[in-house]
Amino acid sequence: MAKAEPASTLFGWQGITLQVPADWNLGRVDGDHKSGYARLDDDQIVRAEVEWREGKKRQLSIEQLVDRYVEGLEKKAAKTGVAFAVTRKARFLRDKRWLEGSEYELFIWEADFRTYNLARACPLCGRIVLLRVLTRMQEQAEELVDRIFASLEDHAHEGQVSWSVYGLHFQLPEAFKLSGQELKSGHLQLDFSRDRQTCRVHRLSLAHLLLQNISLADWYQGFFRKQLRDFKVEVAEEELHGHPGLRVRGQPRSRWLQLIRPLPFLNPKPRQYQDSQVWVCTAADKICIIDHLYRKREEGEDLPLRLSDGYFCHQEPQTEPGGHAQLPADPQ
Numbered sequence: 163m164a165k166a167e168p169a170s171t172l173f174g175w176q177g178i179t180l181q182v183p184a185d186w187n188l189g190r191v192d193g194d195h196k197s198g199y200a201r202l203d204d205d206q207i208v209r210a211e212v213e214w215r216e217g218k219k220r221q222l223s224i225e226q227l228v229d230r231y232v233e234g235l236e237k238k239a240a241k242t243g244v245a246f247a248v249t250r251k252a253r254f255l256r257d258k259r260w261l262e263g264s265e266y267e268l269f270i271w272e273a274d275f276r277t278y279n280l281a282r283a284c285p286l287c288g289r290i291v292l293l294r295v296l297t298r299m300q301e302q303a304e305e306l307v308d309r310i311f312a313s314l315e316d317h318a319h320e321g322q323v324s325w326s327v328y329g330l331h332f333q334l335p336e337a338f339k340l341s342g343q344e345l346k347s348g349h350l351q352l353d354f355s356r357d358r359q360t361c362r363v364h365r366l367s368l369a370h371l372l373l374q375n376i377s378l379a380d381w382y383q384g385f386f387r388k389q390l391r392d393f394k395v396e397v398a399e400e401e402l403h404g405h406p407g408l409r410v411r412g413q414p415r416s417r418w419l420q421l422i423r424p425l426p427f428l429n430p431k432p433r434q435y436q437d438s439q440v441w442v443c444t445a446a447d448k449i450c451i452i453d454h455l456y457r458k459r460e461e462g463e464d465l466p467l468r469l470s471d472g473y474f475c476h477q478e479p480q481t482e483p484g485g486h487a488q489l490p491a492d493p494q
């Protein structure tokens with residue numbers, strides 16, 4: 163009988179996507195779309211790391227980049243006295259057709275763990291990606307490694323970037339860049355901006371407790387009181403993909419009302435519109451919120467609705483950031 167494949171999940175960050183075992187979760191993330199780093203951990207060890215960098219103007223070949231990287235590792239190993247072995251131009255992927263036409267190198271290094279590495283420059287977007295997967299020395303990992311590497315994507319598709327962490331999964335137009343993140347257990351928030359528009363994606367856990375004695379509309383208006391102060395808000399009940407939900411539309415308050423507001427004096431908030439979709443996913447016990455803030459009425463374009471179309475709130479295993487995750491509050 164064939165062994166059942168363990169459930170897998172999509173990891174997506176800054177245009178990098180990978181299909182990984184469902185219990186590998188984001189443990190650390192840094193940088194922005196130009197260059198950055200993400201680490202996935204299982205409940206015991208680091209399992210995968212990915213680094214990316216814009217490569218259009220690069221001076222060094224992939225081979226030279228790997229030279230440098232390996233030298234650094236050798237120095238570190240020598241300092242700590244760990245036995246270290248490296249195999250350059252390693253043969254570990256069975257199917258390498260997807261790598262054809264790109265400059266790349268596969269290599270393996272072993273210390274306490276065995277790590278499988280791919281350094282590659284994407285022939286389409288030029289991005290340089292270093293992906294490494296860590297396995298225990300005794301682990302039979304070839305199939306897993308094959309699957310993960312073959313799933314690697316490093317750029318947007320049809321102008322859409324897939325974001326996927328802790329089972330929160332959606333697609334956003336490429337022009338929106340991540341401008342802030344709060345990945346707390348119980349409340350995930352990703353902020354994006356494009357020109358003078360903002361898109362915020364929230365996911366709150368334990369919806370049944372948050373909504374115990376209160377309607378969704380009242381909870382929402384209480385929770386976001388500060389943000390909503392700047393708008394004339396209309397809240398309408400509106401189902402979303404079979405989930406109870408709200409559509410919230412905010413208009414800028416009159417300039418006169420803004421003037422008599424006490425603060426801030428020097429940097430008054432811009433007059434803007436708000437369009438939000440809020441819904442409760444009972445199956446996943448989450449409240450999901452997508453906000454779009456924009457300056458000109460015509461910039462609205464139903465973004466929350468379009469975004470929620472590719473948003474899967476209850477199909478994948480839902481996890482929470484672990485207590486050990488070192489997640490900077492801001493990508494800078």
Ligand SMILES: [Zn+2]
Pocket residue numbers: 284285286287288289316317
């Ligand atoms: Zn690419």
Ligand SMILES: [Zn+2]
Pocket residue numbers: 405442443444445446474475476
């Ligand atoms: Zn759902």
